[in-house]
Amino acid sequence: MGLLSDPNRRRALTNLLTRLNTPICVLCYLAGVAWFMGLAFEPFTLRTYMSENAMGSTMVEERFPAGERALVTAREFGAHKRKSGAMPVDWLVKTMQSRGLEVYTQSFSRRLPFPDENKERYMVRGTNVYGILRAPRAPRTEALVLSAPCSPDNSNNQAVGLLLGLAQYFRSQIYWAKDIIFLVNEHDLIGMQAWLEAYHHTNITGMDWAPLHGRGGSIQAALSLELSSDVVTSLDLVLEGLNGQLPNLDLANLFYTFCQKQDILCTIQEKLQRSDWDSVSGYSQAVQTMALMVLKQASGRPWGDHGLFLRYHIESATIRGINSFRQYKTDTTTVGRLLEGMFRKLNNLLERLHQSYFFYLLPSLSRFVSIGYYMPAFGFLAVILLLRALDLWVQLGALPSVTEDGVGSRALPLQSSSPSLVSILTPVVISHLTGAALYTLPVLSQELAVQHFPVSETEAVVLTAIAIYTAGLALPHNTHRYSSIAKQGWRVLKLVAVLYLAVLLSCTALINFSLGFILALTLVPVAAFVTPHVPKVLSAVVMVLLAPGCTLLYCVFAFQELQEAPVSLIDGWMLFLSVISQGMLDHALYGSLVYPLLALFIYPCWLILWNILFWK
């Protein structure tokens, strides 16, 4: 008889499974964590290399001469910005026209769901200005974008100045095969979202924008520039975009090769390159860089103006100039040459960047970990859930045989028969309703909260969210009174919960590995060990500590630690509150999916597990 159809052998297998379940689960968890930590270990990573044939090596001769003139333009821009208080639209239009571009403006307005305290805005109205450099001899089918944000304070003036300087230089060259769009966007991400939505004729987020009068072709690549000082000591590359999406690795490779050619210090996560990656300190720096990237990716917010391009399958990155206390300074001309070189190489592209990886982690600029190497870390954690599910299935299958053997009265089969659908659905439905409340109520009830409590709207929203979250903890004691469920019904509910969590986390990890992995790190142990039979108080405390909300808190503290700017508890708490409000705003403004995922799916799942803990 076959292995699985022979009842003896099957019973032996299932016994093995039940006996070894916990040890294997623990082993898998440790293996998953160890695999993740081992990803940054230098012999396990690969050197980055240019995959796109059309971009070849760095053999172009960059001749951009006008760095100083760009700085003069930047000062003019700063002066006009200060005078007008907002973006100097007329001056920008006039300057771009004098450089020979086709200039257009776009106005947009948006009312945020609640005031943004970080950026101090509520009712946003602005104008984007962009100039198109038409390719001299090519048909207008493809375009590249160079953008610089117009910030309300005195920052990013040099970025706009360099953008205008490059525009003038590029205009006098004849080798452009794609249109180049020079964009100055106001109110950073909101302006960028308005421009992109208008460019692609979509309206995802309900913003109010004027249609674009001038358009280039389909955008192949975009670079966003942030430069706030006349000289820089290093250039930082920011890759993480909306919902954890990353541009093609070739864009990072391109930046790195040109940095090496121009002899500029390049960083990622603001950490420098080093030569001894296989030493202990090298490994710890690699792990820190990778952990920072994981945390940034998991947050689902765009970390630069480039982050919104990725949704439209446009490879984009942000280059940020950093001026720290270092001896070797790079002037604007060299930064301009770097951008010129990158644009010339992007000009050579015949199709969109697709040869290199779209899913990767970067422990440093010169090393990468591709999806094939990092997915097993998550796989180990998901296997734990599947093993638990198998174990529960076996236990559920074993129950009817016990009652058949036992001397039971007629009444017993009724009680110990599998619980009805209603009794399983009730906790599930109530949990999801709580999740829905967590998603909708904070924003809707901010008026009410402001009337009754002395808080601002933002605080009201965040505190309502936390209140609903904490109120969910009180649920289990209410659901039991209304339905009489069999004693073993919790197994079915747990099976449902574990499988649901497995599906959720796997789907999340496929799209945004970092988010899935971080959630799995805390939720999988909870899902694995929780039963009504574990000590209640201790488990309740552990469960609360490993809940999604606290996971977010730990991530905030970890993020600050890794950035070498550790915060005290009070500051950390304030930061945590602002992170919640930012998450809600990101969802409303740009369509970030982290907040709905956490509120509508992860939190109800956790509530179901909480329910199981308090099963009577």
Add this chain to the structure above:
Amino acid sequence: SNPPVAPEISSSVALDFVLIGRTSAFLLLHQARAERFFRSDHTNNWAVLVCTSRFWFNYRHVANTLSVYRSVKRLGIPDSHIVLMLADDMACNHRNPKPATVFSHKNMELNVYGDDVEVDYRGYEVTVENFLRVLTGRLPPSTPRSKRLLSDDHSNILIYLTGHGGNGFLKFQDSEEISNVELADAFEQMWQKRRYNELLFIIDTCQGASMYERFYSPNLMALASSQVGEDSLSHQPDLAIGVHLMDRYTFYLLEFLEDIHPASQANMNDLFKVCPKSQCVSTPGHRTDLFQRDPGSVLITDFFGSVRKVEITMETINLTPHTETALAYVDQLPVAQIIHQKPKQKDWHPPDGFILGLWTLILLVFFRTYGIKHLKHIF
């Protein structure tokens, strides 16, 4: 009496003898020169120059082809006898910072595009089918003369191919390939239709030597820029244009050809020495076993130029026919030799460890399942 006449007769006879001797010496000299004049059988020259890759980063393949075109034109082959096939237009590419030029040397020393380039097959017309049709002559009646290879049995043809290739194939335009077997068969068709007298085949791609491995028709000489398993490398990038301008082999070939003039006596052995491994990094190869004449007696201008030698003579010269005839149609390589022109059989190796292990496993399982007692039935 007699004596005064004899010395005159003898002297005149002697003079006659001397005259006859000088005439015959003169005739012998003419004969030798005439024989040298007819050293090669060809009366006209053709060239088929093909660049098979498109896209801006394959600039160097177009520059390769155009530099050979330039040399061939300079040495006398007219445009009507050149079939030039370029798969992409680099001179007018939007990315070319110097429009209407194709440079072969960096710092823009030499523009091989020039003013009078006649491209016969351009862009998407460069396909394997069109190339083979040009070679074999099977073109539709509407094809203009400039697109035909109108060679006869006294034509020497130069065929130059460049692009991306591999072991046994050459890639045309990113979408199709021509294999070495197809090429060999095309040349055989040309031989059977008496479309060439002698043919020189030059290929500058990676693993180019694999393309001439399968030739089996007579009077073929072949050169390649690299052996099987080697890559042909590009020569130098120009930073202003931003691409590699030429491949190494053709770059040194062009340098070599720039020194050739129509009266040059350089022969094929010099051509074989072009671009040694120290310059080319890959090992150029050549094949002469199918060629009847000694490569040392074959002039470069027999293939690269269209050299008409005219000698004016007042004498009548008796030409003796060739004692050994050129290879007639029926005498070409016998079929058995054609079919068995496979790569040499490797020496017999004992079976792989994997196969041994697999068989051991099978035998072990067999004996374990059915018992060792069956062993006696085997032996």
